Amino acid sequence: MLIILSPRSLIPSYIRDSSVAVIVYDVTNTNSFQQTTKWIDDVRRERGDEVIIILVGNKIDLESIREVPRELGEEKAEELHTLFIETSAKIGYNIKQLFRRIGEALPDREDNFVQNECRHEINLNTPEEISTKQCSC
Template sequence: MAPPVVSALAKYKLVFLGDQAVGKTAIITRFMYDKFDDTYQATIGIDFLSKTMYLEDRTVRLQLWDTAGQERFRSLIPSYIRDSSVAVIVYDVTDRQSFLNTSKWIEEVNTQRGGDVLIFLVGNKTDLVDKRKVSTDEGEAKAQEHRAMFIETSAKAGFNIKPLFRKIAGSLPGLDALSSAKQEEMVDINLRPSTGSSTSGAAAQADQKSGGCAC
């Protein structure tokens, strides 16, 4: 008897881009583990995580690449954009410069991938209502200008994190839009740092800040 046919698991690479401390790592951590760390620690190089999503009629694996926002790591980023399916560009709604800089990140994505990539513009830290410097309308306008999807989130409060990833999953090439994917259908399967992101403890300590907000 012939062995049963096992269909290959569809894999999609998501690269997270944006300035330092806008909350890229916090968004991923909230999605993966439903938790938030008040202590900010800068990402060193590139970190890799993966998660399987069980949708209504298929299963996909999202490969999440968390990039450092610091200028000294900028040269590493183009190589991670080149084979990505989705670019998630994050800014801090309390930091106007991080919002203005999204134009540069979008330009970098277009340079490396042209139109062959989905772009999501994400305004993070909406819980800091009194400190907001970028309106929702401005975010939506920039997303429309660059033909990107738009959503606002708060990793600290857990606001719109899973809807963000459901929206991404529903927009992936070859997938129909999700209408009723449930949060319970998302299961963590793996966590490991990429080989390119390992550093000595001293180097990691040098890049660590205490008391900052990664929300």
Template sequence: MSTESSSGATSAGGRPLRKYKLVFIGDQSVGKTSIISRFQYNTFDDHYQTTIGIDFVSKTVPVDDGTVRLQLWDTAGQERFRSLIPSYIRDSHVAVVVFDITNRESFEATTKWIADVRAQRGTDVIIVLVGNKMDLAASRKVSTAELEARANEHDIMFIETSAKDGFNIKLLFRRLATALPALEKASDGGGEAQPQVIKLSMPPPKPADAPAASSGCYC
């Protein structure tokens, strides 16, 4: 799956194109590859082959003051590839920790994945905890409240997604693309970037006959 979606080192305005490395980690079969493929190609395949080692794609995303290139590194979840992952985390800007909301074991494992990121990057990284497979919400084993509690425990962002339906996928990457330049400026200014607990997700879709919810901020 290794591809670069665009070439050249400058943005449309002639400024150097800012590049950010996002590493996707988590247990096997939680949907890391599916999330990336939904964002990159707007496709979903029920029969993805297991990622072997590390895969890579890149996509340019518009932000308020130009464009940024997100370099997406898809890591294998199997234990035999675990030793490869720290070297990819080490220079990352974002660690996306994915679990399957229908698989409690994959959720419990996120504590170790987050610890691995902190061991390599300290607080100099954005961590997003992603509960994937919202299309299977009727079979969920991990509640939204538990996801939020885990995010609060570690001072990280969180979101629920469905790679199959595309729910919250564009929102996840758009929010990250917007936040990254600001984080970089804070780092360049010598100030320590403070972790934030932010609910990235929008409310789940409601049935057509459900009463309209009041508007609110989910950022």
């Protein structure tokens, strides 16, 4: 039996333990922009509100053939409660800013994780056991 997996069918395995989803569309391709809603829905279905989602309009260096205005990306991001940025991977525009935005969004989530998941009680008043062994093996 031959099973052909589409990229969409692999989403659960890719995002199962992720903290961030970066959904990228091509600003010169309206169809790629329209598909982002499905990708965001898939991420939310798998991770709920536990994941930071950033919508990225890429290829802004191709302004002369742009099909998706910046305002449309901003509106969709606001509507779907995601972060938003436009970039050009080709010329490196806003790439560092993209990762800064992700980094800025992460600490709040990490603090909550540390507070809720990694709480270990250490009793400093408990006397240390003295080993009767001569060597440390």
